[in-house]
Amino acid sequence: MKREKASNWSPEFQRAIEESGLADDINRCMFCGKCTGICPVAAINPSYSPRQIIRELLLGNHEQVLHSEEIWRCFWCANCLGYCPSDIKYPLIMLALRYYALEHGSGKKYATLFTRFVKNAYKDAVTFQPGKPQRLDQIKAMRTSIGLVPLRIVSDKGKEEYRKLYEITGTLEWLDNLHATEEVPLKFSFETGKLILGDFKENRSNLERGV
Ligand code: SF4
Numbered sequence: 001m002k003r004e005k006a007s008n009w010s011p012e013f014q015r016a017i018e019e020s021g022l023a024d025d026i027n028r029c030m031f032c033g034k035c036t037g038i039c040p041v042a043a044i045n046p047s048y049s050p051r052q053i054i055r056e057l058l059l060g061n062h063e064q065v066l067h068s069e070e071i072w073r074c075f076w077c078a079n080c081l082g083y084c085p086s087d088i089k090y091p092l093i094m095l096a097l098r099y100y101a102l103e104h105g106s107g108k109k110y111a112t113l114f115t116r117f118v119k120n121a122y123k124d125a126v127t128f129q130p131g132k133p134q135r136l137d138q139i140k141a142m143r144t145s146i147g148l149v150p151l152r153i154v155s156d157k158g159k160e161e162y163r164k165l166y167e168i169t170g171t172l173e174w175l176d177n178l179h180a181t182e183e184v185p186l187k188f189s190f191e192t193g194k195l196i197l198g199d200f201k202e203n204r205s206n207l208e209r210g211v
């Protein structure tokens with residue numbers, strides 16, 4: 001993909017990163033690569049590199065980053081944060097980039113992949129339970145061998161509280177909006193906790209005008 005020049009920086013994107021409070025973080029990056037070295041996603045997916053993503057952002061290649069699947073790979077284990085010598089909150093940078101991408105008509109096809117886990121969490125208060133009995137037995141045996149209970153157990157009270165969070169934040173409606181297959185921008189409202197379908201063309205022209 002053709003690289004943008006620094007002069008092609010979108011003022012709106014720059015403002016969004018600054019407002020997120022993460023601009024200083026990005027600028028402190030020393031490109032040491034510890035984040036990539038410690039990341040479990042990078043270990044199994046050679047195309048994924050937190051270090052490279054920060055580098056591309058600093059080069060002004062934000063369009064390339066925002067439209068790529070790479071920003072949807074991180075699962076917030078925070079290993080990178082623990083090892084970063086510059087104390088860069090990389091998982092939060094990913095969060096900010098994902099919201100920004102969705103608001104500008106990109107990434108919904110990747111976000112929908114998460115819905116299964118989020119719906120599991122609504123039902124059981126855990127994102128993943130193995131479906132195959134054989135796999136379940138393996139996991140139980142592995143956990144027991146290191147002194148853990150065979151499976152994580154969430155109390156009924158805990159499940160109820162978890163569901164309440166979904167209701168308060170409008171997460172179920174958020175998920176319903178994600179089912180549309182068309183790539184249109186989604187606006188997340190922190191006030192109402194709702195995702196709203198937006199007008200791609202209007203948002204796009206605002207982006208280009210730096211509004
Ligand atoms: S570990 Fe921190 S300083 Fe090093 S490349 Fe990653 S983000 Fe940058």
Ligand code: SF4
Nearest residue numbers: 039074075077078080
């Ligand atoms: S928080 Fe994301 S980028 Fe950092 S180590 Fe975990 S998966 Fe990798």
